[in-house]
Amino acid sequence: MSLHPLSSEEAELLAVVRDLGQTRIAPRAADDEAAARFPREVFDELANLGLTWLPFPAEVGGGDGSVRLSLLVLEELARASLAVGMGLSVHHLATWAITTFATPEQRARLVPELVAGRLLGAYALSEPAAGSDAAALATRAHRDGDTYRLTGTKAWVTHGGVADRYVVMARTGDEGARGISAFIVDADQPGLEVAPPERKMGLAASPTAQLHLDDAPVPADRLLGGAEGRGFAIAMAALDGGRLGIAACAVGLAQAALDQATAYAADREQFGRPIADFQGVGFLLADMATRTEAARQLTLAAAQLRDRATRDGSRAPTVDGHPDARAITRAAAMSKLTATDAAMQTTSEAVQVLGGVGYTRDFPVERYLREAKVLQILEGTNQIQRLVIARHLATDAR
Amino acid sequence: MKVVVPVKRTPDTAGEKVIDADSLTVDREAGESVLCPVNEFSIEEAVRLKEKHGAEVTVLVVGPEEAQPTVRKALSYGLDAGLQITDEAIAGSDALGTARVIAAALEATEFDLVVFGGQSTDARTSLVPAAVAELLGLPSLTYTRYLEVDGETITVHREHEEGWDVVTASLPAVVSVVEAINEPRYPSFKGIMAAKSKPLETKSLADLGVSADEVGAGAASATMYEFAPRPPKEAGTVIEDDGSGAAAAQLADWLVEKKFV
Numbered sequence: 001m002s003l004h005p006l007s008s009e010e011a012e013l014l015a016v017v018r019d020l021g022q023t024r025i026a027p028r029a030a031d032d033e034a035a036a037r038f039p040r041e042v043f044d045e046l047a048n049l050g051l052t053w054l055p056f057p058a059e060v061g062g063g064d065g066s067v068r069l070s071l072l073v074l075e076e077l078a079r080a081s082l083a084v085g086m087g088l089s090v091h092h093l094a095t096w097a098i099t100t101f102a103t104p105e106q107r108a109r110l111v112p113e114l115v116a117g118r119l120l121g122a123y124a125l126s127e128p129a130a131g132s133d134a135a136a137l138a139t140r141a142h143r144d145g146d147t148y149r150l151t152g153t154k155a156w157v158t159h160g161g162v163a164d165r166y167v168v169m170a171r172t173g174d175e176g177a178r179g180i181s182a183f184i185v186d187a188d189q190p191g192l193e194v195a196p197p198e199r200k201m202g203l204a205a206s207p208t209a210q211l212h213l214d215d216a217p218v219p220a221d222r223l224l225g226g227a228e229g230r231g232f233a234i235a236m237a238a239l240d241g242g243r244l245g246i247a248a249c250a251v252g253l254a255q256a257a258l259d260q261a262t263a264y265a266a267d268r269e270q271f272g273r274p275i276a277d278f279q280g281v282g283f284l285l286a287d288m289a290t291r292t293e294a295a296r297q298l299t300l301a302a303a304q305l306r307d308r309a310t311r312d313g314s315r316a317p318t319v320d321g322h323p324d325a326r327a328i329t330r331a332a333a334m335s336k337l338t339a340t341d342a343a344m345q346t347t348s349e350a351v352q353v354l355g356g357v358g359y360t361r362d363f364p365v366e367r368y369l370r371e372a373k374v375l376q377i378l379e380g381t382n383q384i385q386r387l388v389i390a391r392h393l394a395t396d397a398r
Numbered sequence: 399m400k401v402v403v404p405v406k407r408t409p410d411t412a413g414e415k416v417i418d419a420d421s422l423t424v425d426r427e428a429g430e431s432v433l434c435p436v437n438e439f440s441i442e443e444a445v446r447l448k449e450k451h452g453a454e455v456t457v458l459v460v461g462p463e464e465a466q467p468t469v470r471k472a473l474s475y476g477l478d479a480g481l482q483i484t485d486e487a488i489a490g491s492d493a494l495g496t497a498r499v500i501a502a503a504l505e506a507t508e509f510d511l512v513v514f515g516g517q518s519t520d521a522r523t524s525l526v527p528a529a530v531a532e533l534l535g536l537p538s539l540t541y542t543r544y545l546e547v548d549g550e551t552i553t554v555h556r557e558h559e560e561g562w563d564v565v566t567a568s569l570p571a572v573v574s575v576v577e578a579i580n581e582p583r584y585p586s587f588k589g590i591m592a593a594k595s596k597p598l599e600t601k602s603l604a605d606l607g608v609s610a611d612e613v614g615a616g617a618a619s620a621t622m623y624e625f626a627p628r629p630p631k632e633a634g635t636v637i638e639d640d641g642s643g644a645a646a647a648q649l650a651d652w653l654v655e656k657k658f659v
Contacts, residue, residue, distance in 0.1 A: 009591070012474075016584050050587030063587060 003293060004300050010069055017073050020045065021080030029081035029205070033367060036197070036204035038162045040120070042084055043091075046077075047117020055092060060099050060111045067241070067310075068303040071248035075296070078252030079259075082371045083205035085252055087120075089245030090158045094121030094167050097238045098184060103226040110184055110222075114165060122163035123242075124154035124211055125235050131156075132384050134169075135177040135232055139213060141170035147217040148172070148183065150191070153210055156378070160209025161194040163187060168211070169235055172228040180231035182224035191216025202370030237320070239380065240329055243336040244306070246379045247299040250339035253375070254292040257343075257350035257368045261285060264354050264363075275353075284353055288346045295339035302331035330392045337385040340375040347372040399453040399547070402509045403444045403477065404500055404530075407461050407468040408434040408520040415520070421615075422622040423490060424520060431464070433471045436515030438582035439575050441475045443545065444513050446580070451547060454478050456507065460488060460499050466598070473593040474585035480598035481507070487603055490615025493521065497529035498613055502606040504534060511552065514574040516541065527574035537567035543578045 006014065025042055032039050046052060055070040056062025070092065078085025095114040098121075102111065113119040130137040139152025150170050157166070166185045173179030185192060195210040224234065262285055265276035275281045309322040322328075347368040351358040358365045376382045409415050409429050416428035447453040457472040459465050460483045469480040483503050491499070504512060514527040524540075531538030537552075539545075543562055544555035550569050555562040557576050585593075603610055611617055635652060639645040653659045 009594075013587055013590055016587075016590070020584055048586060049584055050589075054587055063591065065587070 003297060006072075010072065013069065014072055014076055016049065017051070017076045020049065021076055025077070025080040025084055029083070030361075030364060030367065032081070032083065032205040033202075034204075034361075036207075038087075038159075038205060038207055039081075039084065040162065042081075043087060043117070043120060046084070046088055051077075051088060052091060052095070052117030053115050056095065056099055056111075056115050060107060061115050062099075066303070066307045067244065068300055068307055071244060071299060071303050074245055074248040075252035075255070078249035079256045080252075081205070082249060082253050082368075083203055085249040086203070086246070087159065087206055089242070089249055090123060091117075091121045092245060093238055093242040094123045094163075094165070096241055097123065097167050097182065097234055098165075098224065100237070101182070101225040101230065101234050102184075106184070106221070106224070106226070110165070119164035120159055120162060122157055122159035122166045123238070124157045124160075124166050124168045126154065126156045128153055128155050128210075132381060134235060135180065137169060137171060137180065139168070139170040141172045141181060141183065141218070143172070143220070144217070146220050148220060148223065150183065150185070150213040150216045150218055152213055154213070155210050156198075156208055157211055158206060158208055158378075160211060161197060161207050166211065167224065167234075168213070169231045170213075172231075177232035178229050180235075181228045182231040182234045183218050184222045184224055185216070185218055189216055189218060201373060202367060203374055240306070240332045242379050243332040243385075244299060244302055246375060247295070247302075247332075247335035247339035250336075250343040250372070250375045251292060251296045251299060253368055253372055254288070254295065254339070254343040254346040257347040257365055257372075258285070258288045258292055260363065260365050260368075261288065261350040261353040264358075281353060284349050288349055291342040291346055295335070295342040298331070298338050299335040302328065302335045305331055326392060330389055333380070333385040333388040336379065337382050337389070340372070340382060343372040343375055399447065399451050399511070400507075400509045401444050401447055401453045401455045401511045401513060402458050402481075402504060402507060403437070403440050403455060403472065403513050404458040404460075404526075405437040405441070405468060405472050405515070406434040406518045406520075407431050407459065407465040408518055411435060411519045417625045421490065422625060426464075431468070433468050434515060434518050434520075436517060436519065436577065437472065439577055439579055440513045440515045441472055441477065442580045442582040443575055445476055445583070447511070447513075447547065448476065448478075453511075456481055456509075458500065458503060458507075459483070460496060460503075462489075469598060470593045471585075473596045473598075474590040475583075476586070476589045477596075479596060482598065482600045483602075483606065484600055485603040485610075487610035487614045490618065491613045492618035492620045493523045493525035494529055494619055495613040495617055497526050497533060499603070499606070499608060500526065501530050501533035502603075502608045503601065504530070506601075506606055510569045511547065512536075512570075512572045514572065516574050516576045524574070527572055531572035534572070537571040539565055539567060539571055539573040542573045542575045545573060545575070545579070 054063040054065040058064045074085050074089055099111050114121050125134055127137045141148040141150045164187050168183045168185045169180055171179050172181040191214050193212045197207040197209045265281050266274050268275050306328050309324045350365040351369050354365055357363050410432045413429040416425040418425040444455045448455055455477040456479045457469055457477050458481045459469050469482055473480055483499055517524040528538045539554045541557040542554040543557040546553050552571050553566045556565050637645050637648045
């Protein structure tokens with residue numbers, strides 16, 4: 001069930017993703033999770049299908065697809081496996097940052113393999129002492145002839161250790177946001193070491209690790225955009241899209257939980273009838289479905305606002321300076337907040353509907369519940385989302 | 399190298415098929431129609447010939463205008479062009495009539511190899527590929543589970559109950575493939591989006607120089623007299639385990655009796 005009408009092309013494209021998701025990805029998700037194994041070959045299949053290519057402009061060899069379509073794809077993938085959906089979202093985020101802010105020379109040299117999905121991208125902003133306060137990051141980059149020497153620790157890097165190309169934020173100047181620059185660092189960079197993956201509550205199939213940079217000599221032509229001091233602006237611009245991606249993944253996860261709960265409640269009989277017929281269970285399912293659909297609609301509305309702004313700017317890569325730019329940032333924060341809270345509550349209720357078996361690893365809903373929690377934390381905690389929204393309201397009221 | 403892949407629009411195998419009581423043909427309006435699933439294998443083989451030999455692949459469909467999405471669907475796998483033969487007179491053709499139309503279309507086309515699916519999921523006759531080869535006087539390579547093209551020669555593994563025969567023929571040739579031949583890929587987003595702008599040509603019987611009395615229900619050499627719905631599934635055998643172990647013996651006997659073991 002969905003309220004948003006799809007074009008016939010969107011329906012055809014999404015049918016392919018759904019088929020891939022349900023026949024090739026969902027069946028292996030539990031095993032990948034149990035083995036803490038990143039399914040790189042699934043990512044290769046996504047690349048073959050054109051999913052890494054889809055959202056990028058034709059100038060860099062991309063598919064010129066809409067943000068809306070990309071989000072529908074992410075939702076469908078996350079419905080099959082959050083590790084896979086989020087993996088693609090993170091790859092899009094890193095690729096978008098490079099594609100959008102690279103110099104023409106960097107774009108020609110470093111973008112095509114990311115768009116084709118031959119290389120896996122990752123994004124390194126946070127640090128052990130700089131999470132929500134990202135501008136406090138301490139990793140240093142100092143110019144040394146033709147290189148920048150990077151020293152410091154980046155934290156919570158999705159795809160840490162399995163990615164081929166990282167966008168790394170490091171400080172080239174003074175304290176604060178303006179002293180930060182972005183670098184494009186490949187996995188084989190001398191002086192870069194990846195720590196063992198974090199032992200997380202869930203999402204083990206999507207490795208999260210620290211990067212240790214020890215006087216790593218990064219060629220100066222890998223300073224993203226060719227100018228110092230732009231890193232924080234790049235990070236913030238990338239977040240709008242990243243938050244929408246996470247929102248879409250959260251909708252997919254909530255939908256997966258709803259699918260499981262609905263099927264179970266229709267099948268499971270107690271007191272001589274399916275438990276779905278009992279109002280206590282039926283109302284739970286009704287709330288789950290309503291919440292999931294509301295989150296989906298808000299996310300798609302934000303995507304369409306962004307698509308419209310991009311079209312207005314003849315497909316300008318950022319919406320900076322567009323009259324709707326603030327509305328887009330706010331809508332992205334609202335979508336991330338709403339969808340991830342919806343996923344948290346819906347996955348928890350799905351465990352409740354399944355009862356005892358829902359708490360076992362024989363059914364996927366306990367995994368969904370563990371996975372949902374991290375969505376309220378990453379890409380800006382939900383408290384940070386509220387902060388963004390509140391600041392917008394306060395500014396607009398003045 | 400030029401390859402033609404004839405494909406068929408068939409009722410969705412997952413849906414219930416309805417036979418129209420007057421015409422005694424499948425009521426196409428009653429359910430969804432799709433690209434026949436066996437064509438995924440013939441298309442995949444053509445895509446591989448494209449990748450390996452740079453083959454130019456045309457998809458051919460015989461059917462009414464409504465069959466156009468089937469051509470587009472086939473093109474979304476990365477094939478180069480579409481050819482659709484549409485004529486009211488074709489309606490009701492049997493396998494031979496269909497083969498006449500396809501053969502005539504092929505005669506008007508340059509090709510080195512024709513790759514058919516093995517057996518359509520609706521009629522299930524498996525007759526058309528061999529009939530087309532016969533009408534064109536070309537080698538017919540059926541039940542192909544492996545194929546390799548080397549210059550002017552094609553070598554196939556022709557599947558049978560005890561294994562397969564290695565068969566060689568000169569090109570041009572007509573093959574039909576079995577599902578064991580490959581694992582079809584998904585159409586890519588690029589392919590789906592590009593399918594709309596691929597060239598699609600439509601021809602009538604007159605364009606092909608085929609007379610209307612050679613095809614259609616009137617010319618059919620097979621006649622359908624009646625039809626009956628599939629009988630309902632009979633209840634299966636239930637063996638209950640009473641804990642004594644007798645059930646295991648019963649089950650084993652049953653498997654032996656049905657020749658499963």
